[in-house]
Every structure is written in structure tokens, then in C-alpha cells.
Amino acid sequence: MEFTPFVDVMGWAREDDGGDDEKADIRVITCGFNKMVTSTFGVTVQVDEILSDIKSFDEYDALAIPGGFENYSFYEEAYSEVVSQLIRDFDSKNKFIATVCVGALALGKSGILKGRNATTYRNNLRQHSVRQQQLKDFGANVIENQSIVIDNNIITSYNPQTAPYVAFKLLEFLTNENKAKTTKILMGF
Known part of the structure; x- marks a missing residue:
């Protein structure tokens, strides 16, 4: 639920112009430490690329x-030094x-959120959010009651239901507001 919206949103933007927009030249490349990644709840996903096989990330516009x-x-x-360095x-290239x-x-662990606005998982059934406290401990300025927080080139969100909206925001940043709006409409949002 948290990674497929990026595939779907960027795919729709690439394949369907909505009659008033150019198609977006965006490809999503999934990566992992192994070709087969076992994700949450034991779902196995075959990724496109193994992280260690990618020689340069310069050709990628977003993560x-x-x-x-x-x-x-x-x-x-997520907390490995390989991911932190990536x-x-x-971030150093403002991607x-x-x-x-x-x-x-993972962003907090890498150190890039020190002094920056961000959010992370918030359990709405509890008064105190353990994960938001962890993000604060990494030095982030946690915005507790906002579902999506944008700070310059960084988009963070606070629960799984935000995934398509984060993907639409990323699409907007990679293309333009009209392309994101058209894609939302085409997808029924």
C-alpha cells in the first residue's frame, strides 16, 4: 500500500495525457538489497534493480x-549506512x-532532518506517538497534526493512507501542478 501508489501515479502520468497535457516521461525503478524483497506481512516483491548494482544515482530525479x-x-x-548515504x-543535490x-x-537516521519540518507515523488511538518521538530524537521539527509535511525537497507523511497523496505531490514536483491535477482526475481522486 505504501510503495504501489508511486508506481500507479507515475504510470498513469506516463501513459495517459488526459487529452490536455503531455505524457510525463517518468519511470519508476524499484530497488532493494536483494532481487526478492519480503515486505510487511510477508509479501514478496521482485524489484527492478539491486541497490549495489546501481553505479550512479545521478540519473535519478527522486527517491x-x-x-x-x-x-x-x-x-x-532503512537504518543501514548504505541507505543513509543514498x-x-x-538531499545534497536537492533532489x-x-x-x-x-x-x-530513515531520513531522520541519515541526519538530513535536523532542524527541518517533518512528520511520521502517528497512532491516532494513542495520545503519545512513539514514532514521532523517535523522529524528534533525530532532530526533526515534528509537525504532529499534519498528514503531509513538505520542507524544501522533502515530503513526509504520517500514515499509510497518505501514500497516493504523497505520490501526487511528488508527481507535481517532477512535472507541474496541472499534470498532477489531471492525473488525480483520471485516477478518480
Whole structure:
């Protein structure tokens, strides 16, 4: 639910012009440490590229990081130095970085959110959010009651339902507001 909206939104933008817009030349390349990634709830996904096989990330315009559950090993990879360095490289070049839910914690771990506005998973059933506190501990200025927070080139969000809206915002940044609006309409949003 947290990574497929990026595939769908960018795919719709690439394939359907809505009759009033040019098609967007955007390809989504999924990456992982292994060709087969076991995601949350044990769902296995075959990725397009193995992270270590990519020689240069200069040709990529954006990075999207979905969240995941701790008991499905999300943090082991998200907190790795390889991922932290990738995040720092994208941010140093002011490239767009979009996260859904706890994906923002990987940004926090990398150090790029110190003093910046962001959000992450907020359990609406509890008064105190453990994950938002973790993001604060990384130095982020956590905006607690806003579902999507944008700070320059960084998009963060606070739960899985925000994923398509984060993808639309990333599409807008990569193309323009009209293309994002047209794609939303085409997709029924």
C-alpha cells in the first residue's frame, strides 16, 4: 500500500495525457538489497534493480521510501549506512525525497532532518506517538497534526493512507501542478 501508489501515479502520468497535457516521461525503478524483497506481512516483491548494482544515482530525479513494520525487518535496511548515504546524496543535490509513514525515520537516521519540518507515523488511538518521538530524537521539527509535511525537497507523511497523496505531490514536483491535477482526475481522486 505504501510503495504501489508511486508506481500507479507515475504510470498513469506516463501513459495517459488526459487529452490536455503531455505524457510525463517518468519511470519508476524499484530497488532493494536483494532481487526478492519480503515486505510487511510477508509479501514478496521482485524489484527492478539491486541497490549495489546501481553505479550512479545521478540519473535519478527522486527517491521514494515507503514505510514498514519493525517486526518485518524494516529498520534493519532503512537504518543501514548504505541507505543513509543514498539519502544524504539525494538531499545534497536537492533532489526530491518522498516518504510514507515511518519511511521518514530513515531520513531522520541519515541526519538530513535536523532542524527541518517533518512528520511520521502517528497512532491516532494513542495520545503519545512513539514514532514521532523517535523522529524528534533525530532532530526533526515534528509537525504532529499534519498528514503531509513538505520542507524544501522533502515530503513526509504520517500514515499509510497518505501514500497516493504523497505520490501526487511528488508527481507535481517532477512535472507541474496541472499534470498532477489531471492525473488525480483520471485516477478518480
